[in-house]
Amino acid sequence: MSIYAKLTQLSITLPPVAAPAAAYVPFVKTGKLVFLSGHLAKKDGKVWVGQFGKNISTEDGKAAARAIAIDLIGTLHAAVGDLNRIKRIVKLMSLVNSTGDFTEQHLVTNGASELFGEIFGDKGAHARSAFGVAQIPLGACVEIELIAEVE
Template identity: 85%
Template sequence: MSIEQKLQQLGITLPPVAVPAAAYVPFVQTGKLVFLSGHIARKDGKPWVGQLGKNLTTQDGQAAARAIAIDLLGTLHAAVGDLNKVKRIVKVMSLVNSTPDYTEQHLVTNGCSDLIGEIFGEAGKHARSAFGVAQIPLGACVEIELIAEVE
């Protein structure tokens, strides 16, 4: 089954690439690696604002991370033209806007990792980091970046 068929089966439509909010580009390819800039969580077209451990639950964070995964896939598609060219998702790095005593950043990030694994199968198994941070641009609850290897 192609990546597009898997996305259709899951009811996922990839969004267009978001316009950068500062002095950077959405992606850079060097050799066979594509580096995607950090994508913040969005809900209803606006930054998904909040802090895990304060006014958002782990489940809220997982939903935000899943939404980011969809945005990342839209950017990756724009970068390579066809998601079937992706040989491997190499690395995911997640920043979780959280209180000092919140310790479930890894579970929040599973919202992204699980969807990527479901879509890419073995090629979706990736290295990962998940950090708790004091703040993310625009007050977003989660920001995630991704590195992929392509044909």
């Protein structure tokens, strides 16, 4: 099944690439790799603000990470033109806005990881880092960046 058929089956519509909020570009291609800049969690079109361990649950965080994954896939589509050309999702790096005693960053990040597996199958299995941080730009609860390999 093509990636686009899978997206349709899951009722996912890819968003357009968001304009950068500072001095960077949304993606960089070099050789067979595509590096996507960090994407912030959004809810209802606005930055999804919150800090884990204080005012947002792990389950809400999984939903935020899943929403970021959809935005990342939209940017990846813009970068490569055809998602069926993706050979592998290589790595995700997730920054989770957390209090010092919150320890479920990996579970929050699963929201994105699971969606990449669902959409890309074996090509979606990736290396990953999930960090707890004291703050993310604009107070976002999660930020995720991605590296992919193109055929």
